[in-house]
Amino acid sequence: xxxxxxxxxxxxxxxxxxxxxxxxxxxxxxxxxxxxxxxxxxxxxxxxxxxxxxxxxxxxxxxxxxxxxxxxxxxxxxxxxxxxxxxxxxxxxxxxxxxxxxxxxxxxxxxxxxxxxxxxxxxxxxxxxxxxxxxxxxxxxxxxxxxxxxxxxxxxxxxxxxxxxxxxxxxxxxxxxxxxxxxxxxxxxxxxxxxxxxxxxxxxxxxxxxxxxxxxxxxxxxxxxxxxxxxxxxxxxxxxxxxxxxxxxxxxxxxxxxxxxxxxxxxxxxx
Numbered sequence: 298x299x300x301x302x303x304x305x306x307x308x309x310x311x312x313x314x315x316x317x318x319x320x321x322x323x324x325x326x327x328x329x330x331x332x333x334x335x336x337x338x339x340x341x342x343x344x345x346x347x348x349x350x351x352x353x354x355x356x357x358x359x360x361x362x363x364x365x366x367x368x369x370x371x372x373x374x375x376x377x378x379x380x381x382x383x384x385x386x387x388x389x390x391x392x393x394x395x396x397x398x399x400x401x402x403x404x405x406x407x408x409x410x411x412x413x414x415x416x417x418x419x420x421x422x423x424x425x426x427x428x429x430x431x432x433x434x435x436x437x438x439x440x441x442x443x444x445x446x447x448x449x450x451x452x453x454x455x456x457x458x459x460x461x462x463x464x465x466x467x468x469x470x471x472x473x474x475x476x477x478x479x480x481x482x483x484x485x486x487x488x489x490x491x492x493x494x495x496x497x498x499x500x501x502x503x504x505x506x507x508x509x510x511x512x513x514x515x516x517x518x519x520x521x522x523x524x525x526x527x528x529x530x531x532x533x534x535x536x537x538x539x540x541x542x543x544x545x546x547x548x549x550x551x552x553x554x555x556x557x558x559x560x561x562x563x564x565x566x567x568x
Contacts, residue, residue, distance in 0.1 A: 298474060298564075299323050299361065300504045300520045301513045302438075306331035307340035307364075310347040317354040319510035320517070323361035326351075328377050329368070329392050337373045341380045348384050363413065365390035369399050382407055388435065389413070393443070395420045397427035404432035411435035413477070416464055417443035425463060429471035437464050438506065441479030453479070454496075465501045475503025484509055494519035522565045530565075533558035 299322030305312050307328050316324045326348075332340040344364065355362050364386055366377035381389055388411035394400060395418060404412060412433045416422060417440025429437060439461065441453040450456035468476045478497035483489035490512055497505055498520050505516045522530070533550055537543050537558075542551040550558075 298503060300517050301507055302363070302477060302504060303507045303510065303513060304331065304365070304480075307344045308332050308336050310343050313347055313351040314354055315510065317351060317358060317360050320513045321360065321507060321510075322504075323363055323387070324351075324355060325363045325365050325390055325506075327365045328373070329365050337367070338376075341376060345380055345383065352385060361387040363388045363390050363411075365392060365415070368393040369396065378403065378406060381410075387411060390415055390438065392440065393418050393421060394428055395424060397424060397431045400428060400431035400434065408433065413438055415440045416460070417441075418447045419444075422460060422463060425467045426470070429467040429473060434471070434473065436474045436477055436504070437468050438477040439464055439479045439502075442482065461500050461502075475501065477504040477506060478502040480506045480508045481512060482508070484511075487515065490515055491519065522561045526561050527565050530558035530561035534562065 301321040302323045302325055303316050303319055303321035304325050304327050305316040307326050308331070313324075313326070326344055328337065328340050328344065352362060354360075364377075364381050364384070366381065366389060367373040368391075386407075389403065390413045391400065391403065392415045394414035394416060400412060400414065404410070410433060412431070413436045414421075414428055414434055415438045416425065416428075421428065428434070439457075441457055444457060444460060445451070445453050464476050468474075478493070481490045481493045494505065494516055503520065505520065507513055507516060533545050533555060536545045537550045537555050542549060544550070
């Protein structure tokens with residue numbers, strides 16, 4: 298399961314190869330926030346021109362390729378979808394997702410696309426259940442910066458905890474892959490990134506959006522089980538494999554604890 302998604306501006310094709318080699322599980326070529334309005338057409342042209350080389354590198358490294366299009370209702374939306382339909386993409390990131398009917402329409406354009414919904418408006422969260430159950434939706438992503446702006450919050454931490462729980466709840470109810478946490482905008486503050494990753498894992502997020510290659514290693518390691526957790530889980534599974542309640546190192550282990558131990562080992566690729 299992918300833990301890291303790295304953005305690469307569509308107008309900076311010289312970064313594509315670096316992005317594909319950066320170690321992220323997926324590269325998101327960005328047509329939206331990273332591109333100023335006057336260069337939207339240039340961005341699409343750059344994506345179309347450079348995509349074959351990027352795809353060749355990405356496929357050789359097992360890196361998924363996605364494109365973040367501009368949001369529904371903008372002048373660039375339809376042209377972005379038309380450009381994406383001509384490419385062999387793994388999926389599309391849909392910003393400011395709000396209308397389940399529109400998500401279904403995108404799914405019908407290219408049924409092979411895995412759709413990643415970027416939840417970053419109050420209207421989107423009002424329709425979260427329908428959006429999560431829309432065709433071809435693979436993951437929900439939390440757009441912390443735009444969401445805070447939309448609801449009037451002045452911080453992307455505690456004020457957004459309600460939205461974190463909602464996105465995780467509806468991820469579970471719809472049977473989607475674990476949700477993706479938003480970006481860390483502190484590029485030169487390792488401690489801030491570590492704090493965000495710990496919070497994301499504590500809530501139950503399975504991946505995080507990255508805006509710089511140097512964030513990838515910390516995110517990938519922080520969202521995975523620690524060596525201590527793997528050791529504990531291995532011990533639990535060895536002693537309590539029957540599923541009956543037993544004591545492991547002086548602590549009661551019953552069925553839910555055993556299930557948690559097995560989940561840790563699965564996440565660590567030990568099973």
